[in-house]
Amino acid sequence: MSFTSLTFILFFIVTSVAHWLIRSRRWQNLLLLAASYVFVGYSSLEAVAILAAGTAVDALATGGMVSRPQNKKALLWVSLATNLGMLLVFKYFNFFAANVTGMLAGLGLETNTLTLKMALPLGISFYTLKKIAYVVVVYRGTLTPDGGWIDFALYVAFFPQFAAGPIDRPNHLLAQFSRTRTWHWENFFDAWQLLVTGVFKKLVIADTVANVVERIFLLEAPSIALLLVGGLGFTLQVLADFSAYTDLSRGVARLLGIESSPNFNAPYLAVSPSDFWNRWHMTLTAWLKEHIFFPLRRALARRELGRWRWLAWALPPLVTMLASGFWHGTGWTYILWGLYYGVLIVIYHALGLQPERWSAFTPKRALAWVVMFGLTVFGWLIFRAPSLKWLGDILTGSPWLYGRADLVACLSSLSVIGVYALPLLVYHLLDRWQFSHAWLRPLVHAASAALTIIYLNAAPQDFIYFQF
């Protein structure tokens, strides 16, 4: 059920009206939980069963941590094994099976690939991270599960965040679920801008640019110039698409009286790889830092590594970014993309480059931005490529341009990408410099809403991050 579909709008109206008619926190949460399970069940009933089973295991584990503190380490491991096990089975099983079969075939051993004939359960990558975060904070004792299983189950399944985040911290959401919510018009006045912007970014920018990008990446052997244009197009598409989803998710949550965390802070203005990850998918970055990067760095810092001490600063970003790539998808392109960022962070660190600390509006910083933007586009090329072989073949074998028709195709695609990048620039300027003219922001939103009408039903596409 996409946020931009009529089915979702009807579903949301019914849910939110019922939600605001209820005066008790407990019943409000129960209603939102039921609505969230309906939302998940709309995609598949198997997804509901998997979600419910996983939630039950973690509810029991965290309940056990409180009632039997002496067993809490064992319960933590049970929970982690269940969560990661489910993610491995449902998301990565086929990937591993195919690769193992391929490797065995390479050794001359013919085997049949055992495949799991099941679509990836909606939202599993996102809610698994939320559940792990919850179990860990309960284990550490920084949160006591006194909200009961309903609040926890709602935290996991909360439908505005279910399909593609944001991956809010447990304390942040559960604190809000622990209060009775009453309707304030501020909810609406906070939400409408997010909703208008989200719909515009998705229907007008992301879906239109997707048409340009898709056909380039479908070519068997595009020229290098056309490939770079495709990379640039995807750079725009993925930001518009994912930030649109986040805006809609936050807007919908706001209409239910819940404040969700932001996920983006002008990521393409980043001047270094770590700066990029502090601006892109911020809730995922926060999770990765908290649960992989810092624990690993602490563990390595405590050890006497001798001449291997460089590992203490090099390994954490490498492992964290590799995990990020792995989390994003089941393909070597995603894994390499993650590793690519890990290596970039290590290189920047080794060279002592921290351009984010340099003063703004200087040629040096501008150069750092140009370099980082180029690296980001190349990163998205790896991410979007149908396969590593495809990308490798083009980069090593394709000419820069095939001829005039190819040049025209490049320029034409670039024109479209440029035109559709402009509104994002306008939004960015509006956010960055809070213009004193009180009419400018509503004017831009009104123009966006009016333009969106033209693009309704033009070329609807699923949100990119749904597949993860």
Next chain:
Amino acid sequence: MKLFFRFLTFLLIFLVAAELTLHLKYDRTYPEALGPEFDEYMRTRFLDQIKETQPQFFLMGDSMLRDSIDQAGLRDLTGLTIEYADVPGSGSALWYLILKNNIALAPNTPQYLVIFFRDTMLTSANFRVDGKYLAMLDEYAGEDEALLLERAYIMPMPKLEQFMESYLPMYRTRDDLLELSGNNFKSFLPFKLLGCSVDCVDEALKSVFSADNFDILGLDMEVDAKENSLYDPIDMQFDHQVERSFLPEIIRLAHEKDMQLIMVRMKTTRHPTRADASKELLAYMDDLDAYLATNEIILMDYAFDERVLDEWFKDAVHIQRSDRMKFTEIFAQDLLYLLGANPGLPVDCPECKLKHATPQPE
């Protein structure tokens, strides 16, 4: 709050301005009739074809038919006179129009009308009817196509969309506006830098993004994704869909013109075996089969036929050129067997090769 009311005011100003501008440009009255408008021009390519060759068989389908059947090969193998309407990108709406406005108008209609389809295509009335497909439909539509409008456009349209179509000029004219803006956007740099106009850009894009240049595996996923609407839960509810589709009218027209309908259900690599198909799709297939049998329509079913190999397919639905003749041979054999096994069927074909027909393996 102020911000929101300012937004509403600006939005209202934009919409009124758009209403006036578009009203002047397109000279429209509101509320408008729902669905697209068709011009009076009606293409008679297949009518002329039938008049000229008076075929016994007329085969109709989308690109899947073009890629599955070697036309000359089938004629040679069967000795039958056959004509084709293999229109890439077509669906049941276009097949209905071709039947009503071309085939049924022929003085001597073919004895057999054979329609190649896959899965729920026969009952998905709004499959391939918008955007570029609308232009194709317009070619074969007359000025008054009430059934087409009702089933392909109005019935699938939610009430809100019906309201927007009737009263919001921006929504109503969105295809024209998108085409206009799209043309300007895509030719901006090529025109500024190379003097290349819209036609020149279209020509270049056609050459760079021609089907021959696409990666087969990627194209397969693309084709698969584009057909997702055929597998929406509602599309697999036969009883719900059939009366909203063109199938009853296709059957009525065929009966009225004494044409024997043969439906050919093709294989797709999306679910090459029964075990791969969803239970909803299998239930749909059973319901369709029963419906066709009730209406005395012959079904040739290749959906899970093991003789049609997966490796023949270049994507989810299209057979590659090198294997086209292999399927043609299977089809010819089955067709001749079918005709031989049903002596009651009207076959006016003294020279056709019925005697060579072999029974289909059990």
